[in-house]
Amino acid sequence: MRLGFIGFGEAASTIALGLHEAGLAQMVAYDAMQNSSMEGRALAAGVQLLGSAKDVCAQADVVLSMVTASVAADVARTIAPYLQPGQVYADLNSCSPAVKREIGEVVHRAQASAWFASVAVMSAVGPHRHRVPMVADGPGAEAFAAALRPYGCKISVLAGEIGSGAALKMCRSTVLKGLEALFIEALVAAERYGVTADMLASLDASFPQHQLSTLAWYLVERNLQHGQRRAHEMDEAVKTLKSAGIDPLVAEGAAKRLHWSADRQQAWPAASSRSPQDAIRHLANGVE
Known part of the structure; x- marks a missing residue:
């Protein structure tokens, strides 16, 4: 089996490395943002970087789209004319069900004999x-x-x-990323009042079987590592709720808070290498 990646960022290269160690020998990839770091990851994973998406489609039996939700449909429109009969095009991006269906239609119109798979990645890849x-x-x-x-x-x-899998993922994300936004907001406020440790201790005391303080810092750490991506995924969750006829009162607020956090981290040098506690102090000092 020959596997192709469209987009070869952190998630794609991590999956490729695991597949390489599991014995998959033939993998190719294309990424518009190719650089020396990516070339190193590709070499470690036994992946050949190619010059275009068209080249990937020519050499792969299964093509994985691993870009971002915001460009997933556009990427599918670019690639679809190059798909071959019997080829599998799998979209692994964190899109709403409506976007997944749109991509499926794009693939079917361009190559009716190709197979489209809508795929939801249900946990952190790392x-x-x-x-x-x-x-x-x-x-x-x-x-x-x-x-x-x-x-x-x-x-x-x-x-x-x-899009059924995407609906499952988006409903799950509404909970998990909603909690992430809630903890960030509460921790920033607690930091401003000087009661962070007391608040976390009180939460742990309220739920003695669950260490909410540990969960809080874990979610802040995830936000530090992938703030923009997680904010955009929450946007997709909002769209999913709206498509179901649900007014996303809480989810929209969570999306705003995640974008707020991500935007401020972008202006903070080496934000992803800082501790969650440092991140909250930084956000609290610049709170609006």
Whole structure:
């Protein structure tokens, strides 16, 4: 099986490294932002970087789109004319169900004999690498799963229309990233009042079987590492709720807070290497 990546950032290269160690020998990739760091990751994972998305489609049986939600549909429109009969095009981006369906239509119109799989990545890739839990749906879901399961990938196939897995992920993200936004907001306020440690101790005392302080700092750390991406995923969750006829009163507020945090981190040198506690102090000192 020959695997191709469109987009070769942190998540894609981490999955590729795991697959390489699991025995997958033929992998290619294209990324418009190719640089020396990416070349090093590709070399470590046994991945050949190519000069265009067209080249990837020419050399792969399964093509994984791993870009960002904001450009996933545009990337699909660019790539779709190069897809071949029987080829699997799997979108692994954190998009709303509506965007997943749009991509499926793009693929079908361009190459009706290609297989589209809408894939939701259900956890952080880093700790799991290629074994990160995924949920796939769409006409190409079974083919996608069959191609990657032999290498240890944990893929569940979900029955239903295209985007069912994305709906599951977005509802889950509404909870997890909503908690992330809530903790950031509360911790920034507590820092301003000088009661951060007391607040966390009180939370832990209220839920003695669960260390909420540990969860709070973990979520702040995740926000430090991927603030912009997590804020944009919350935007997709808001769209998902709206598509279901639900007024996203809480989710919209959470999305605003995550964007607020991400924007301030961008202006902070080496933000991703700072501790969660430093991040909260930084946000509190510049709070508006």
